[in-house]
Amino acid sequence: MRRLPLTPVTASHRSAPSIHKHGSSMASNISGSSSSSDRQRVAQHRLRVIAGHLQRSAESDSVIQAAECKASVSESVAADSETRTVPRRRQEIMKWNGWGYSDSRFLFNKKGQAEFTGKRYRLSGLIIPGLKDWFEGTFGANLQHKSPATPILNSNATHPPNLNKAFVEELKSTGVPFSHDTEDRVFRAHGHCLHEIFALREGKVGRVPDMVVWPNCHNDVVKIVELATKHDVCLIPYGGGTSVSSALECPPEETRSIVSLDTSQMNRILWIDEKNLTAHMEAGIIGQDLERLLNEIGYCTGHEPDSMEFSSLGGWVATRASGMKKNIYGNIEDLVVHIKMVTPQGVIEKGCVGPRMSTGPDIHHFILGSEGTLGVVTEVTMKIRPMPEYQKYGSVVFPNFEQGVACLREVARQRCAPASIRLMDNEQFKFGHALKPQVSSLFTSFVDGLKKFYITKFKGFDPNHLCVATLLFEGDREKVLQHEKQVYDIAAKFGGLAAGEDNGQRGYMLTFVIAYLRDLGMDYYVIGESFETSVPWDRVLDICRNVKARIIHECKEKGVQFPPLSTCRVTQTYDAGACIYFYFAFNYRGLSDPVHVYEQVEHAAREEILANGGSLSHHHGVGTLRKEWMRETISSVGMGMLKSVKDFVDPKNIFGNRNLL
């Protein structure tokens, strides 16, 4: 148990955010925690590491009008730009050919032990003794067999920029910063699909944007879109760059100049309305900043997608994102109150911020999930909530996956799902287990051993079948404890045993470090990816079994020499179904074109998902990767509807990333 460490993070955080407070008092229940337990320290540490690199601009506490553009001050803080959360030159803090921060990565040290470098995360600086055995055992990989990445980007790898001179000239006069530096362009030419990262590691770069622009506010975007329309330039909006749907790839057939519109500098919270509990933000703000800034004054949005360290508000809107705690706070479509988007036809927004309207089809739903094909989301008003007083992790071990799913289904039936409830299958449970950092005390390891003995020997759970549900409760302390009891009671009916907070927390950690782990795998001939779907309750077990089996089957058929890792978790629950998340990875030694094999298997897995009643995507989106299935997903008439919207809003296909349709 722990209280949320709500005290402002000290670390290197320099200044308060630029917030115009519109409401009255702050939430009252914010208090520092008095407990000095190890866990709390860890939790504080986590927040600190997330916050640690977040350097806010020096404009700080000056009150800024909602509509005011900070372009005017941008010159004055130019020298300060490296201290921004996400600098214009992302490569200064992030990997150009892998996930996340340059200073954070997994590696096997000289002793052959896995460790995680840097200082940002809970795992940072720790030894993970179980990972090597798990890694070698699961994939048949060997630390002797390395497949290192190309260390630096060869600037000759890209074509010279194809600039539209007239556009560039006019753009200059607006004062919006831009660049056609190779690194800047390459950085914005990809998301984080396996094939994209694999190619970068090999130093291969395809078509990249010809230049990058960094608007500072809504008005900058209006100017850029006007100019692009005028000069027939292709715009591709870029938020956090965490796409896993090939949504950022430049269409190879595009002959016009391609401009990447990077929203990262539009990152202010413009105002907070405490009477209505809403906040108005620029769409480029990334998840961790948004949460941290709101936390500082006692609020949160509660929207925590696994990518929240890097993904942006605009990106969430454009892809219909889903957060881990959607059971309490809702998904992005439940959270947004107002959206402003700049299109080639002008700005689209609603005329008021009423909580619900019966005014024909909701225009927000043309914007949500439009994946950058219609315009750029510039500003969003979003619901906010007072920060929860109390937060508690938990976990339940089930004898098998079937029982676990039955339990989750019952929890959903009783509508008593905690903020987050996830059910990992046996393979993923073992995976999570392998990530246990070295325990310092003999006592802990003794207790662990005792737990294991109790579950497997005393309770008779088969270690090769048991699975674990991880839980996160939030709210008033009283209610959380009550809620917790209710959920554990249900779990008990399905043979579930409470397995402690630690297991729960580690489960969530897995989702934050999984992308870093993929980079480690790729150093040793292991490639992998995750994908997701949503499916009615009665099909959950079938789809999990069939898709996992299909992956194994296809790998064998395509000549993969080692059995793949094929694992899933039920990661969200709804009234009428669940969201399922699959991890799939294999050792590609002996294959001449591993990425092609990977793509064939993923394609087959998606076919299997659709044949089993799963959706094309629950929250990753369609991009260009899953376009081929759109027609069967939404019918020809549906395609026509979307097409006609596109034709009206963007007849010249200025927003030419060719996602979705």
Place this chain on the structure above:
Amino acid sequence: MTHRFSSSGRPDWNHDEEFVDILEDRRHSSDLGHALRTFNPQPYQGGQPCSAAELTKTVLESQHLCYVAREIALETGSSIEEVTEEARRTLDEMSQNLQLGFIRLMSFTLTKVFKKLFSSIFVNMDTLSTLQQSIQQTPVILMPNHRSYVDFLVISYIMFSYDLPIPVIAAGIPLAGMKMVGEILRRSGAFFIRRAIGSDKLYWAVLSEYVKTIVRKGHAPLEFYVEGLRSRTLKSITPKLGMMHMVLEPYLKGQVFDITLVPVSISYDRVLEESLLSHELLGVPKPKESTTGLLKASSVLQDSYGAMHVNFGHPLSVRELLKGKINRCQYNFVPRDLPQKPSAEVQACVSWLAHVVVGTQEQGSVISPWSLMTCLLLQAPITVLTVEGFPWHQLTEKTLWLKRLVLNYGVRLNWSGQTSDSDVMSSSLTLHRSVVQRKADRVYLVREKNEPRRRPVSEEASVTATAKSVLMLAAYRNQSMHVFVRPALLAVALNITRSTQKNELFAFFCFLQSLFSYEFIFIPGMQFEDFEDACLLLKKCGAIRINSDEVIVSDSGQEILSFHQSLIQPFIDSYQVTFSSLSEQEPDVFTDKQFLPAVRNLATRLLLSGEVHTYEALSSDTQKNSLSALQRLEAVRKLRASENSEYKVDKAAVKHLADRLSGRVPAQALHTPPNSRL
């Protein structure tokens, strides 16, 4: 089609390499010891062991059954409890109660019986071990052909002997009614299905849920006869699709990852029920299954029946077979527990798959020398068989010729290399002395002895007596018909059309296939491949040459062609009898009950007058098949489907078919596009 010739003979096929006689061990060790052996099978990994009671409970509590019960209660006005109670009774009547103890008992008894009846039971050990692997990976459906009651438990017997899970077996309900035997079968894993289910909604629901639950749980392989019933002609029967639909549904609805179908070919040198077969075909009704009947029939136990071959086919993955053929998303909208009429696409696919299975059964069967001999005997005029006798040396010579031909075709022929050819044939003849006899180096047909009567037997009775023996011969010939049928249809096409043009021949070939689609197994949509196979085989044995789009009969090819053609001739003649009978039909509406006697009478008349030569025209099986074919070709229309169906005949259409079959209509004029009725 990849599996067309893949499973069948390689030119260097060696019987003894593939097959092991499982009775060999039994003859040298204790039967009791075998019955009490440790039995520890490796079941399907995803499956949990499931008792009969649990199975029943799962079925009764299923959403599907609850839904149907509610629906029926609403329709009939009875309470849901009553309907559920009815369902429970139905289940009690139906369900198996597999018990290892009984399997041991059966094993003990069967060992004794088998050793008495059969010289050997050959089992393909390679495919048996493949089966063992399949059983662990997916739910397995064993699909044997059905030629004898012996089929019924032989597979369970083999499974028990080789440590494989005992299957649950779909059986006809009459067996359940037999004292003792019904219960013994039930405890050996049989479950019982009523014969005419008709539109009994509750029964369908209970049965399909029962079957689907077995498949989904996968705790035991499911065994059923896709042909639906025991073949009286020893020829494959057009598959029945009801059970097939139930079995495949769990895959189509994604409830299992895959289903493995294992066609099993059981081949007998001599079938226990052989004398019953022709009785039934000639209209003597099938005796009701009863225990006393069985005991009476136990006289058959005194006789010997040669060898039996059980060839487990290569496992067929439903997933592989249906790849790209079916869009399973169609099941995404309606809850999967609700009964749903299969779409046309699904029906076509299921039918196709069922045909593939039966085709594979045929491929896997083992041909006996006797079957080859009957092919030749039946081509002789009837007086040769009954009066003059077929010269032994001639039969020997022709059989050896045919042996070379079929080996060239690549079939599994059970022709022992250890004994001389003439010994092989002599012993075959001895085994079948109830049908043929060798006297003074001539072979005669044995006709059932009528009780000594004063007055001479009527002509009709004499025809029936001859027909009985002929149909018995025909049954053994039928065992190898599938080997010849494709080239034979081409031979007929060559003969009737008198054309050399490939496209004309193909059109006629397709016509013959659609006409005989109930007679022989043709996989839907494979006419072209079948035609190509036919060309290839005839070319291989030197009967024809093929120039780009011409088929030319070679000088030496006539003998081979006429042999093939003569194989089909009895069927053509029999169908023509049906056509004539229907053309004479006044008025043009007739019932089920009128049809068979009318055709039989006409056939008898024509046989006596010498206008028809084949006694097979008297076979009710052929007659029924011809009626089905006419319905399919829309020359006959069923007016109402009830116990006593009425049909209306389109005489012009029938005449058209008759003319075309006798070559009186030019092929081009009647070209039906292939696959139009499939």
